[in-house]
Amino acid sequence: MKRRSVEPVYSMCVQPSFIIGTYNEDGTCNFAPITWVSATGVGSDKYMLVISMFGSKRTKQNVIRERKFSANLVNTSMLPLMDYFGTKHKAGDDEAEPEYGVGVGEALDVPTLDDSPWVYECEVAEAVQTGESTTFFCHIRNIQMDENLVCEDTFDVDLTVLDPVIYSGRYHSLGKMLGKIGDFRMKAYEDTSDRKAILSKFHRNVVIMYALLFIGVIVSFIGGLTVLSNPAALIVGLLLVFVSIFFGFASGAIFCPFCGGIISRQGFGEYCRHCGEKIY
Ligand SMILES: Cc1cc2nc3c(=O)[nH]c(=O)nc-3n(C[C@H](O)[C@H](O)[C@H](O)COP(=O)(O)O)c2cc1C
Known part of the structure; x- marks a missing residue:
């Protein structure tokens, strides 16, 4: 301006x-x-x-x-x-x-x-x-x-x-009624390349986090069954589970990319339960 x-x-x-x-x-x-x-x-x-x-x-x-x-x-x-x-x-x-x-x-x-x-x-x-x-x-x-x-x-x-x-x-x-407080907070991002980039990074991190978790659980399970002959497998499996949790926190995969609210408990719900933004 x-x-x-x-x-x-x-x-x-x-x-x-x-x-x-x-x-x-x-x-x-x-x-x-x-x-x-x-x-x-x-x-x-x-x-x-x-x-x-x-x-x-x-x-x-x-x-x-x-x-x-x-x-x-x-x-x-x-x-x-x-x-x-x-x-x-x-x-x-x-x-x-x-x-x-x-x-x-x-x-x-x-x-x-x-x-x-x-x-x-x-x-x-x-x-x-x-x-x-x-x-x-x-x-x-x-x-x-x-x-x-x-x-x-x-x-x-x-x-x-x-x-x-x-x-x-x-x-x-007056002109039109445009909305209420909060209606416009995330509107600026809607359908913009910014929004798409934010969501694709978030989705990638979610996939990595769950992949690590999945592999970690499987390896831990196998390690548990073969703990006497192969104790290293259990340790590696548990380590992978911890890494997946750490990765979730560090990469933002367990937080809403728009409001930062923790979303792990809602699983793959389409909308963030905090701000209502569409995240999946
Ligand atoms: C659109 C409009 C807005 C006005 N706003 C004010 C105002 O905010 N404060 C004020 O002291 N006078 C304001 N006036 C002026 C008074 O309305 C005007 O002096 C009026 O004749 C006072 O009438 P009264 O002597 O019967 O009180 C405004 C006038 C108009 C036309």
């Missing part, structure tokens, strides 16, 4: 798009797009939502005062709504407000958007000031997710179901 150095002013921070729902002082609802949204871990499966706001916008004042808000993920069909909320102050009052449904959180009294496929209900734990920005670290008190989404664990979320708008100065949509 050929790169060039540029001024450190450009941002390619890939941001998820959220519309933050808060109450104004008079009890009316306020919604504004905020994309400086991230997360930080606080325990094995627990995490906090981190959201950063610049200046003195109404949403920021509301969050400071109420210490709670909803973060409504924006999907591609909500783009007109996000654009409207993001520019409404500049456009003035004469612009027609688009139609949208408003609900209320299930764990917290925060306004939510009916159209959003994923809503966080958050409570502020801590705020950190950096220049004119305030970053809020927030407890997630409830998540409302699209009923079509099935998650096996905390991080098993198929984003293609949610169809989020990704922002980085411009609006983007």
Whole structure:
């Protein structure tokens, strides 16, 4: 990859798009797009939502005062709504407000958007000031997710179901779901000459190891039967058995060539029982 150095002013921070729902002082609802949204871990499966706001916008004042808000993920069909909320102050009052449904959180009294496929209900734990920005670290008190989404664990979320708008100065949509962690570890080797070379060396070593073992066992057996007249045969046979074991360790014949897991116990199973790679 050929790169060039540029001024450190450009941002390619890939941001998820959220519309933050808060109450104004008079009890009316306020919604504004905020994309400086991230997360930080606080325990094995627990995490906090981190959201950063610049200046003195109404949403920021509301969050400071109420210490709670909803973060409504924006999907591609909500783009007109996000654009409207993001520019409404500049456009003035004469612009027609688009139609949208408003609900209320299930764990917290925060306004939510009916159209959003994923809503966080958050409570502020801590705020950190950096220049004119305030970053809020927030407890997630409830998540409302699209009923079509099935998650096996905390991080098993198929984003293609949610169809989020990704922002980085411009609006983007997601591409394909490519897989899970680990799916690509050995994919690079698949059907490549590297992979073939690794496997053929491994197979050769396995054959040598078993050949030595086989001959060693036969010679030991014969040596055992003729131990009185020919004790050397038993010694040679046993020696060959030891050599085959030593060779197995030294050449890697008893380890998976991809993950290094010991495979002697699985015999000639087609796939490594540790990493699942096809080895025979
Ligand atoms: C796509 C988009 C992303 C934005 N992200 C942020 C953000 O992360 N932080 C922020 O302070 N303002 C952000 N803004 C600006 C606010 O949404 C904007 O100032 C809004 O008018 C504030 O409304 P309010 O005064 O009702 O809170 C964003 C605007 C748009 C259009």
